[in-house]
Amino acid sequence: MLDIKFIRENQDKVQKGTDAKNFHISIAELLGLDERVKQTQSSWESLQAKRNQLSKMIGKEKNTEARDALRSQVLNMKAELEQLQHELREGKAELKQMMLRVAQPAAEDVPLGKDDSFNQELRKVGIPRVFDFKPRDHVELGQQLGILDIERGVKLSGSRSYVLKGQGALLEMALLRYGMQTLVEKGFVPLSVPTLVNEQVMEGTGYFPLGADQAYQVEKDGMALVGTAEVSLCGLHMEETLNAEELPKRYMAQSSCYRREAGTYGRDTHGLYRVHQFQKLEMVVIAENDAEGDRLLHAELLDLAETLLQDLGLPYRVVYVCTGDLGLGQFRKHDIETWMPSRQGYGETHSCSSFLDFQSRRLGIRYKDKSGKRHYAYTLNNTYMAIPRLLLAILENFQTADGRVEIPQILRPYMMGAAYIGE
RNA sequence: GGAGAGAUGGCUGAGUGGUCGAAAGCGCCGCACUGCUAAUGCGGUAUACCGCUAAUGUGGUAUCGCGGGUUCGAAUCCCGCUCUCUCCGCCA
Numbered sequence: 001m002l003d004i005k006f007i008r009e010n011q012d013k014v015q016k017g018t019d020a021k022n023f024h025i026s027i028a029e030l031l032g033l034d035e036r037v038k039q040t041q042s043s044w045e046s047l048q049a050k051r052n053q054l055s056k057m058i059g060k061e062k063n064t065e066a067r068d069a070l071r072s073q074v075l076n077m078k079a080e081l082e083q084l085q086h087e088l089r090e091g092k093a094e095l096k097q098m099m100l101r102v103a104q105p106a107a108e109d110v111p112l113g114k115d116d117s118f119n120q121e122l123r124k125v126g127i128p129r130v131f132d133f134k135p136r137d138h139v140e141l142g143q144q145l146g147i148l149d150i151e152r153g154v155k156l157s158g159s160r161s162y163v164l165k166g167q168g169a170l171l172e173m174a175l176l177r178y179g180m181q182t183l184v185e186k187g188f189v190p191l192s193v194p195t196l197v198n199e200q201v202m203e204g205t206g207y208f209p210l211g212a213d214q215a216y217q218v219e220k221d222g223m224a225l226v227g228t229a230e231v232s233l234c235g236l237h238m239e240e241t242l243n244a245e246e247l248p249k250r251y252m253a254q255s256s257c258y259r260r261e262a263g264t265y266g267r268d269t270h271g272l273y274r275v276h277q278f279q280k281l282e283m284v285v286i287a288e289n290d291a292e293g294d295r296l297l298h299a300e301l302l303d304l305a306e307t308l309l310q311d312l313g314l315p316y317r318v319v320y321v322c323t324g325d326l327g328l329g330q331f332r333k334h335d336i337e338t339w340m341p342s343r344q345g346y347g348e349t350h351s352c353s354s355f356l357d358f359q360s361r362r363l364g365i366r367y368k369d370k371s372g373k374r375h376y377a378y379t380l381n382n383t384y385m386a387i388p389r390l391l392l393a394i395l396e397n398f399q400t401a402d403g404r405v406e407i408p409q410i411l412r413p414y415m416m417g418a419a420y421i422g423e
Numbered sequence: 424g425g426a427g428a429g430a431u432g433g434c435u436g437a438g439u440g441g442u443c444g445a446a447a448g449c450g451c452c453g454c455a456c457u458g459c460u461a462a463u464g465c466g467g468u469a470u471a472c473c474g475c476u477a478a479u480g481u482g483g484u485a486u487c488g489c490g491g492g493u494u495c496g497a498a499u500c501c502c503g504c505u506c507u508c509u510c511c512g513c514c515a
């Protein structure tokens with residue numbers, strides 16, 4: 001959520017910023033409502049002030065007649081007071097609903113564009129492998145190796161479901177174990193967090209109300225399953241005031257992630273690329289309100305993900321995501337796309353985003369600086385490992401002519417020392 | 424799922440209809456005093472929004488878990504909800 005004062009002072013900028021992200025809302029309309037709410041509030045407050053004053057006098061007045069006179073004065077105000085209060089409530093609620101739909105304008109240098117085709121490629125790292133045999137895709141490999149069972153996954157949970165077994169299940173664990181270890185060494189605090197959270201957290205992180213279609217909701221309990229541990233990690237300090245000295249907080253969590261993938265029927269239906277439930281290792285940083293610090297942290301997070309891919313030996317490219325492909329609250333975002341032979345192209349595996357104070361305004365995450373002044377914190381998040389897409393890339397990139405898969409060196413200690421899947 | 428107890432400021436905790444945004448203590452900040460430290464004394468110390476002010480400030484409104492109600496007036500009375508604790512039941 002943006003600061004209403006910022007919207008008042010930067011109407012054009014906010015309107016353009018929202019438009020560029022393909023979120024449609026009239027800022028002029030919002031500000032009109034804001035003005036009306038402010039006026040209502042001020043009338044209500046002055047009437048309240050008058051009432052409070054009279055009430056105090058009633059308390060002090062000993063004379064019964066004088067008391068009754070005052071009392072009737074207050075009673076005469078009552079209808080107007082209630083009317084104003086009603087208007088104020090409605091107005092505020094409506095304003096909030098509008099505020100929740102205003103996008104945060106992207107950083108100045110974010111490329112303008114309506115969809116991901118306008119994303120800007122920053123660099124390519126690693127050279128896609130040229131096969132001297134006909135490569136198999138991950139589904140074929142996985143099934144032949146007996147580590148991936150899509151049919152039974154579908155039997156259990158419908159389309160976009162899968163079962164990992166044997167070395168497949170081990171490989172998932174190996175990645176997670178490696179990731180945990182690496183990030184703990186880098187100073188990230190590992191957390192095990194709820195993946196079933198209340199709606200307030202979903203709204204606070206920016207996934208509700210827009211985007212509610214993408215979440216599995218447990219309506220009976222007013223809860224939703226998170227699509228990423230970012231939600232839980234950001235929500236952790238909801239409605240708290242932290243101290244500047246404890247920032248930045250570097251958190252990470254492994255979690256199951258749940259996505260309905262509504263509106264993607266027929267897209268990426270094959271294999272592990274787009275699934276409803278998966279394991280992910282996610283990082284969240286809560287930092288001070290400082291543009292330069294934010295830039296550095298963003299670079300640090302992105303670098304960790306890139307280093308992972310380099311250490312795994314996977315070719316990838318980094319793209320700077322354009323306005324139209326940014327989420328409601330994202331200020332800037334870099335995606336990392338990893339080479340996927342079966343797609344004959346790069347597929348998104350990582351996403352690193354800065355939100356400035358967009359999330360913390362919704363969540364109420366503040367901190368006190370040295371002088372005791374309060375600010376909303378900045379939040380950032382980054383994918384460290386989205387398991388199915390990494391598995392896909394590993395299987396396809398490291399397959400051998402005879403249908404085995406070479407396990408990256410760094411994972412072998414977590415794979416009972418095996419060098420290949422399929423032996 | 425059933426029964427009971429509770430939720431007050433950074434913390435402990437008082438407060439059952441007005442003088443309460445809230446006693447007291449602790450903590451924290453400032454000043455004073457004292458070789459240093461410690462102790463002591465004095466003063467200050469919630470948040471959000473709206474207005475005024477060049478600014479330190481200052482006026483108003485709201486907030487005692489959340490939402491509603493009664494009342495001229497609610498931390499205090501009534502109703503609903505959430506959460507915490509204890510006991511019972513059930514259960515991975």
